[in-house]
Amino acid sequence: MPESSTFSTKQRILEAAEDLFAKHGFAGASLRQVTAAANVNLAAVNYHFGSKDRLIEEVFRRRLDELNARRLAALKRTLGKPGHSLEDVLAAFIKPALELSLDRSGGPAFVRVLARAYAEHNERLRKFLSDNYGHVLKEFAAAFAALLPKLEKEELYWRLDIVAGALTYAMADFGVIKRRSGQSERDFRDRAAQHLIRFAAAGLREPQGTRD
Amino acid sequence: MPESSTFSTKQRILEAAEDLFAKHGFAGASLRQVTAAANVNLAAVNYHFGSKDRLIEEVFRRRLDELNARRLAALKRTLGKPGHSLEDVLAAFIKPALELSLDRSGGPAFVRVLARAYAEHNERLRKFLSDNYGHVLKEFAAAFAALLPKLEKEELYWRLDIVAGALTYAMADFGVIKRRSGQSERDFRDRAAQHLIRFAAAGLREPQGTRD
């Protein structure tokens, strides 16, 4: 199975799929649209991926494998530092995602795909993501828990859930937000990271109230 | 045009549509699924609403008219109080949405529909929502701006965007979160509102940083 020769077709399908899934959703983007945009024969999807569902999974795997590896590496580096802060852990989670949407072509599209997956409560997709990347979230949750010992577990999970949702939505909108003229992409992303980290840290650190 | 006789069919279509749009998305839920769930003839959708797109809009209008009226009323009440706080304004935004998902049947489904609309960047839908309900967001933005005079406009909009995303996402998941046994629905919602308000207030109030 000579990978080099299949590479181009598979790659083009994945890129077109990512873009169209971001624009029209998983159900809304058809394989005919995808293959037309990729300049590839319609049957190529089922030849290379087996089905539309598996193509969707591959769209996620391609980006998430690297994204989560970077997140874990950054987390490990952070946990190694003796006096690491909440902001450091948040940065380990957020910055790789921001870099993804900056570095690679198609990154901005992918974070929108990710937001869609968040909004969908599709059973198959949730299981796939949980099976493949659930351990990453668990490691981050443990790191947060260690830094916020006074928060009850239930309260912490509440807040992490809100933070994850907020970050996902915010990053999905980055491709749309128009930045100040003259501001470089890098500057913009750095400011964005600062905003997100500060915002999330404030929400997590706020002392737990007992009752009103 | 005798409204009373059409009422039942239209109502049943709207309720089935809301539920199925929440579950499978706008493209993913077909009119055949909707009409079957509503126990109504397939052609009834096009007879009563004209098209699938207009049905989608009507699903939004039915809930948002009341939701936004309540939000504006709560905001007006809050702004009338002399010493009102950031938390009060946030409560005016959040509590009506939480009550919607508590009071009415189908409410939890609708907030998930709302989250989907957020994730979609559908031009037609965005225009419809902005045309019909954009003024509500503007009034809230003004109220926030008055309470956070030290924040630059750009910074404020950043944060409001994140808050709106976080809230939308969090409320969409309320139907899924399992609450402690013995905890009443009302208690759960009140606690949820406290969490969201405290979280959002902390993120908004955090002093603006100049640069790292």
Place this chain on the structure above:
DNA sequence: TTAGACTTCAAACGAGCGTTTTAAATGCGC
């Protein structure tokens, strides 16, 4: 009770869907 507006219904429309099939083209070690 009959006229007429409104609503429901079964059936069909053309179009597009994901997938499969079968054959032609391509790349590559021998």
Place this chain on the structure above:
DNA sequence: GCGCATTTAAAACGCTCGTTTGAAGTCTAA
């Protein structure tokens, strides 16, 4: 250059989609 596995190609499969049609049914007011 031949033989073979891999990839591309065109066409068709059965199915579901949103929408339209025209007739049947239902209700109300005169």
